[in-house]
Amino acid sequence: MTPLLNIVGAGHVGRTLGRLLSQHGVLTVQDVLTRSHASALDAVAFIGAGRALAQASELRSAQVWMLAVGDDAIAPTCAALAAAGLLDGATVFHCSGAKASGELQAARARGARVASVHPVRSFADPAAVATAFDGTWCGVEGDPQALALLSPAFEAIGARLVTIDAPAKTVYHAASVFASNYLVTVLDAALRAYGAAGVPPEVARELARPLASETLANVFRLGAPAALSGPIARGDMDTVARQHAALEDWDAPTASLYEALVEATKALAERKRRGAA
Numbered sequence: 705m706t707p708l709l710n711i712v713g714a715g716h717v718g719r720t721l722g723r724l725l726s727q728h729g730v731l732t733v734q735d736v737l738t739r740s741h742a743s744a745l746d747a748v749a750f751i752g753a754g755r756a757l758a759q760a761s762e763l764r765s766a767q768v769w770m771l772a773v774g775d776d777a778i779a780p781t782c783a784a785l786a787a788a789g790l791l792d793g794a795t796v797f798h799c800s801g802a803k804a805s806g807e808l809q810a811a812r813a814r815g816a817r818v819a820s821v822h823p824v825r826s827f828a829d830p831a832a833v834a835t836a837f838d839g840t841w842c843g844v845e846g847d848p849q850a851l852a853l854l855s856p857a858f859e860a861i862g863a864r865l866v867t868i869d870a871p872a873k874t875v876y877h878a879a880s881v882f883a884s885n886y887l888v889t890v891l892d893a894a895l896r897a898y899g900a901a902g903v904p905p906e907v908a909r910e911l912a913r914p915l916a917s918e919t920l921a922n923v924f925r926l927g928a929p930a931a932l933s934g935p936i937a938r939g940d941m942d943t944v945a946r947q948h949a950a951l952e953d954w955d956a957p958t959a960s961l962y963e964a965l966v967e968a969t970k971a972l973a974e975r976k977r978r979g980a981a
């Protein structure tokens with residue numbers, strides 16, 4: 705029989721994965737518990753399966769548990785469920801990119817097999833993600849027995865799995881922040897700097913678009929060292945100094961951001977000169 709899945713925390717991630725795992729017939733969604741009964745009802749409607757619960761005391765036993773709660777709630781939620789005897793012998797996983805499966809130690813102490821499965825993408829639009837999940841990379845780590853069950857289940861919904869070193873999980877998550885969040889911050893600095901030179905916002909975006917898109921394409925095609933261009937790659941540190949001074953006169957926080965990137969970019973330029981990947 706298809707293993708039963710209980711979902712605790714059915715926000716954007718939990719409900720999306722719940723729908724996919726249910727629709728592909730790899731797990732049967734049983735109980736869904738969120739912060740409120742109303743949100744649990746909404747999650748069950750989105751998933752198309754399961755029973756919405758109003759409180760944790762209504763949870764039934766299941767072979768698989770997904771804790772799709774906030775990072776800081778993983779350990780206490782797991783501890784409460786383990787103390788209630790609900791996780792004994794089950795497979796328990798969370799979906800955090802920042803924390804490792806060690807957060808589920810309370811379940812492991814009760815004989816559960818634990819893991820983490822982190823889909824590397826934005827879940828801002830659950831419906832869109834659910835229809836285009838195929839090919840999504842997921843960072844996984846945990847007990848071999850847990851991964852033996854979860855890996856084929858996630859592969860069945862179209863995931864591509866990569867094993868993560870658990871002690872480096874936070875550094876792994878920081879990589880996603882660099883690739884997504886901080887990329888937006890740097891591009892915002894570029895757009896504001898264009899604006900300081902009198903360029904209208906809509907034109908600034910068009911000026912930055914080919915530079916950013918072509919650079920990203922080169923990074924993913926050639927690697928970061930080969931994609932690097934500009935004054936630091938040429939060794940033109942006089943230009944770098946003039947730019948930094950001009951930014952100081954215009955906007956000190958942006959100048960600090962520029963300065964913070966200089967040393968890392970110099971190291972990257974050195975790797976380029978050595979022909980390193």
